[in-house]
Amino acid sequence: MSEQSVGRTAPERRADGASTRRRGIVGWGDPRGRRLGGFAFILNRLTGLGVLLYLSFHLVVLSLLARGPSAWDGFVSLAGSPLFLCFDVVLIFGLLFHGLNGIRVTLVGFGLVVDRQRAMLVALMVIGAIVLLIASVHILTVG
Amino acid sequence: MNAELDPASDTHATADTGVPIRFRVYRRKAGDRGGHFDEFTIEVAPDTTVLDALVAIRTRLDPTLVLRHSCFHASCGTCGLRVNDAEVMGCVTKVLELGTSTVKVEPIANEALVSDLATDMVDFYARLAAIGRPLIRDSEWLADSIEPAGIESYNRFESCIECGLCISACPVVATDSRYLGPAALAAAERAVAEPRGLDPNFVLDLADDPQAAWRCHAAFECTEACPSAVDPAGAIMALRRRAASRRLRSLFGWRKP
Numbered sequence: 001m002s003e004q005s006v007g008r009t010a011p012e013r014r015a016d017g018a019s020t021r022r023r024g025i026v027g028w029g030d031p032r033g034r035r036l037g038g039f040a041f042i043l044n045r046l047t048g049l050g051v052l053l054y055l056s057f058h059l060v061v062l063s064l065l066a067r068g069p070s071a072w073d074g075f076v077s078l079a080g081s082p083l084f085l086c087f088d089v090v091l092i093f094g095l096l097f098h099g100l101n102g103i104r105v106t107l108v109g110f111g112l113v114v115d116r117q118r119a120m121l122v123a124l125m126v127i128g129a130i131v132l133l134i135a136s137v138h139i140l141t142v143g
Numbered sequence: 144m145n146a147e148l149d150p151a152s153d154t155h156a157t158a159d160t161g162v163p164i165r166f167r168v169y170r171r172k173a174g175d176r177g178g179h180f181d182e183f184t185i186e187v188a189p190d191t192t193v194l195d196a197l198v199a200i201r202t203r204l205d206p207t208l209v210l211r212h213s214c215f216h217a218s219c220g221t222c223g224l225r226v227n228d229a230e231v232m233g234c235v236t237k238v239l240e241l242g243t244s245t246v247k248v249e250p251i252a253n254e255a256l257v258s259d260l261a262t263d264m265v266d267f268y269a270r271l272a273a274i275g276r277p278l279i280r281d282s283e284w285l286a287d288s289i290e291p292a293g294i295e296s297y298n299r300f301e302s303c304i305e306c307g308l309c310i311s312a313c314p315v316v317a318t319d320s321r322y323l324g325p326a327a328l329a330a331a332e333r334a335v336a337e338p339r340g341l342d343p344n345f346v347l348d349l350a351d352d353p354q355a356a357w358r359c360h361a362a363f364e365c366t367e368a369c370p371s372a373v374d375p376a377g378a379i380m381a382l383r384r385r386a387a388s389r390r391l392r393s394l395f396g397w398r399k400p
Contacts, residue, residue, distance in 0.1 A: 019255065020253060020254060020255050020256070021254075022253050022316075022317055022318070023318075024317060028314055032229075033225070033229035035363070035367040037361065038363075038367075041314050041360055041362035104361070108361050109380065110383065110387060111383060114381075117363060
């Protein structure tokens with residue numbers, strides 16, 4: 001923030017002792033009173049954290065390759081279990097939502113289709129739901 | 144605290160054939176360590192607004208209830224509230240149209256609390272002032288207008304009624320006190336779009352900042368909450384487009400940085 005920072009004019013607790021009822025991170029998880037864009041914001045946060053966790057887990061899994069075939073084969077057999085496949089579906093949901101909502105945020109961030117952003121979100125989510133359905137059927141039946 | 148209002152004793156907000164509604168009203172006085180909710184039951188008529196009900200509660204049941212209001216018709220912006228967890232103007236929100244037998248009333252969030260339902264808007268106005276809002280207000284009278292006989296001059300109105308609902312609804316302001324916020328950024332876009340002979344780059348410089356237009360996460364809650372169709376989120380995106388365009392032109396040497 002530059003020296004011209006306007007944010008400096010609004011400290012959390014002012015000199016006169018007045019406190020601010022800031023909704024905080026807990027407020028992000030509160031769905032009451034939220035609209036479509038608000039839900040997208042919250043879900044984008046959650047899926048972002050989920051994808052970050054997955055990438056960390058993915059790197060740990062890849063490190064098994066350095067420990068020889070037996071370690072890797074053991075993981076591959078685990079990865080084919082029904083519970084693990086369900087995790088795959090959750091992962092694909094997270095990737096789809098985060099990616100598709102990211103397209104919307106990027107477009108409106110450039111000032112494009114701002115007045116149609118809600119319709120765009122709905123359309124992208126419909127596309128995501130179709131892709132998720134196809135992927136889920138494929139994962140859970142073909143494996 | 145629980146209290147009930149005898150509808151026959153009230154002349155402003157209730158009707159003899161009213162519907163009993165329970166109000167859970169946020170209470171917190173200066174020096175209190177935390178807030179709590181008091182409950183009041185009053186009968187409301189079809190046209191009774193939340194502000195009407197709160198005035199009736201203060202007048203008849205609890206004179207210590209602090210709330211803020213002025214015009215009663217959504218022009219002054221002073222009675223912005225969170226009602227049933229959504230940001231609304233109390234003066235134009237009819238109680239029965241909420242569709243709940245219990246109505247929760249809280250002050251707007253993310254602003255300093257004075258007492259009960261009244262928030263201190265000093266920080267809000269400081270943000271507006273910082274982006275040059277006074278530059279717009281100072282030129283409120285159109286210098287080159289031709290007024291008809293009997294009219295001294297045209298008055299220029301801004302759409303924003305400075306109610307703070309957008310600040311309360313914004314999920315980014317909820318966690319970041321340094322964020323300039325939707326109201327000030329909407330005013331910034333107005334100043335840039337209509338500079339009135341001033342250098343818009345001054346305001347755009349302030350808006351083109353990580354804690355200004357680029358801090359928004361496109362939840363559009365501000366636009367949804369705005370009672371005056373200002374569309375702060377749309378204004379923020381317009382500022383981003385202007386800022387990005389200016390940076391690109393500067394990058395390719397088409398404009399001095």
